[in-house]
C-alpha cells in the first residue's frame with residue numbers, strides 16, 4: 074500500500090517573497106488527492122518541497138516516519154526511492170531518446186540487466202501509448218507525448234507515491250480523459266498514494282478522493298472531494314465552476330473596486346462565464362476500467378467521509394449519498410462487464426495479475442464507465458508559468474520489485490503516435 078504523506082505547518086519563501094505559509098495536510102495512503110489553485114500560487118513549489126528539492130523555512134513533511142525537511146541527505150535519498158514524479162514540463166533530457174529517458178532511473182538506481190530494463194521500459198511505453206515513438210527525441214514530439222513519456226519514467230520503478238504536476242497541461246480534453254483514467258487504473262493496480270497538481274476542473278471533479286486548494290498564500294481547504302465539491306466556500310466554489318466572478322481575479326487578488334463592479338454586474342443578471350452545472354450534484358468519481366482491480370482506497374475513503382457526514386449541510390449529505398450510490402452502480406456494471414468479457418477482474422489482487430486478452434478491447438469506453446471530462450471540454454489557461462522544472466537525477470527508487478502491472482490498451486493513443494508535430 075502507498076505511503077502516507079503528512080505535512081504540518083509548512084512555510085516557504087524565496088528571499089522576501091513568501092509563497093505559502095502554515096500549510097498542513099495529510100495525503101492518505103493509497104488515495105488520489107488533487108491540489109488546485111490559480112497559476113502562480115505555488116503548487117509546483119509545494120510538490121518540489123514534498124520531495125525535498127526545495128527547502129521550507131518552517132514545518133515538517135513526514136514520510137514513512139521520517140521528517141524529510143530535517144533528515145540527512147542520505148536519508149532523503151532513501152525516502153526519494155518511494156517517489157515517482159511527473160514534472161510540469163515532463164523534465165526529459167533533450168539529448169536522449171524517449172527510450173533512454175524512461176530507462177534512466179532503472180540504469181541509474183538499479184543493477185538490472187539491459188534486457189530486463191527493456192521489458193520494463195517497453196511495458197511502460199505501451200502503458201502510456203507511446204509504442205513506436207521510443208527512438209524519438211523530446212524535441213521531436215508534441216507536448217502531450219512528452220508528458221506521457223514523463224509519466225512512463227515516473228512509473229518505471231513502481232513508486233509508492235506518485236506526484237503529477239499538471240498531467241493535463243498541453244493535452245487535449247480527450248487525451249486528458251485517458252491520462253486521468255490511466256492514473257485511476259494505476260492506483261487500482263498498485264494502490265499508490267497519488268497527488269495531482271492541476272487546475273483542470275474536470276479532473277478535480279471526477280478523479281481525486283481528496284481535494285486541496287491553495288489561494289492567497291494559504292491552503293484554503295483540504296479534505297474529501299465530496300466536501301469540497303459541495304462547499305459554499307467562495308474561493309473553492311468559484312474555482313470549481315471556473316467563473317470570472319468571485320474572490321479570484323486575473324492577478325490572483327481582486328481589489329475591492331473590481332469586486333464591487335462585478336457584484337453590480339451579477340445583480341444585473343450578467344454572468345461570469347462559469348459552468349452552469351448544478352453544484353448540488355456530485356459527479357460520480359471515475360472508476361478503474363473493467364478488468365482492472367477495484368480500488369482499495371475507496372472503502373477507507375468512504376469510512377472517513379461517513380465519519381464526518383453528519384457535520385455537513387443536509388443537501389451536501391444527500392448529494393454524497395446519491396453520488397456514492399451512482400458510483401456503486403458503475404462499479405457493479407464494470408464488474409458485470411468484466412465477467413461477461415472474461416477480463417479477469419483483478420479484485421483485490423494488486424498489480425500482479427496478468428490480464429489475458431483484455432488489451433485492445435477498450436478503444437471505446439463501455440457503457441457505465443465514467444470518463445473524466447465527459448461533462449464539458451473546459452481546458453484552463455496556463456498563465457504565468459515559469460520553467461524552473463529541471464531534470465533531477467535522484468527522484469526515484471533504485472530497488473524495485475519485478476511486479477508487472479496489467480496491460481492496458483494503447484490503441485487509443487494511435488492518432489497522437491502518428492502526430493509528427495512538435496510543440
Ligand SMILES: Nc1ncnc2c1ncn2[C@@H]1O[C@H](COP(=O)(O)OP(=O)(O)O)[C@@H](O)[C@H]1O
Pocket residue numbers: 087092110111112113114115116117118119458459461
Ligand atoms: N526556484 C525559484 N526561485 C524563486 N522563485 C521561485 C522559484 N520557483 C518558483 N518561484 C516562484 O514561486 C511562485 C509560485 O510558483 P509555482 O509553484 O510554479 O506556481 P504554480 O505551480 O502554482 O503555478 C512564483 O511566483 C514563482 O515565480
Ligand SMILES: [Mg+2]
Pocket residue numbers: 116117118161238458
Ligand atoms: Mg506549476
